Amino acid sequence: MNTPTTLATHEAHNRLHELTVIDVRTPGEYAGGHLPGALNIPLDQIRRALPDISHAAARGHVLVVCASGARSENACRILAENGITTATLSGGTGAWAADGHDLHRPQGSARATWGMERQVRFTAGTVVLLGLLLGFVLHPAFQILSAGIAAGLVFSALTNTCGMAAVLAKLPHNRPRAADLDDTLAALRNR
Incomplete structure (x- = not known):
């Protein structure tokens, strides 16, 4: 190779x-x-x-x-x-x-459009806030959203890959x- x-x-x-x-x-x-x-x-x-x-x-x-x-x-x-x-x-x-x-x-x-890193930061932050808000207002189980994003960010840093970026790249404005x-x-x- x-x-x-x-x-x-x-x-x-x-x-x-x-x-x-x-x-x-x-x-x-x-x-x-x-x-x-x-x-x-x-x-x-x-x-x-x-x-x-x-x-x-x-x-x-x-x-x-x-x-x-x-x-x-x-x-x-x-x-x-x-x-x-x-x-x-x-x-x-x-x-x-x-x-x-x-x-x-x-x-x-x-x-x-925004750079991919900025799109990822915005999406991750939005989901974390949503998970925390819904966890406090509706049911604590919604906090799993925030934990999932945190785990994904750690995995992304360790592997130098980003699943969220791969998903966001499929959106119409990025195609x-x-x-x-x-x-x-x-x-x-x-x-």
């Missing part, structure tokens, strides 16, 4: 002209700002894009990015299992922007339209 390399932001910035950049965040996150020239293929669509990513990797270097690096590492793992050598951006788009590099936004795009993904895959084939 191929092990992905990690590029620091300054390395990626200096090599951007020779890289095929794949952003594995949700379309809403991508619209909020992405590396110049990045193509949006959400993590849950990576397997569908394997032939096209393999073709791009055969022609040059592929850099996989996300907000912080966790989703891009997961994508790189999937790609490596399929014989595709890739690199990931250390710290993701957050580190890219923090180092003073520009993030691009699709022209005419008003479809920016690419089929035509958008088809256009992205066509652009990837033509690079």
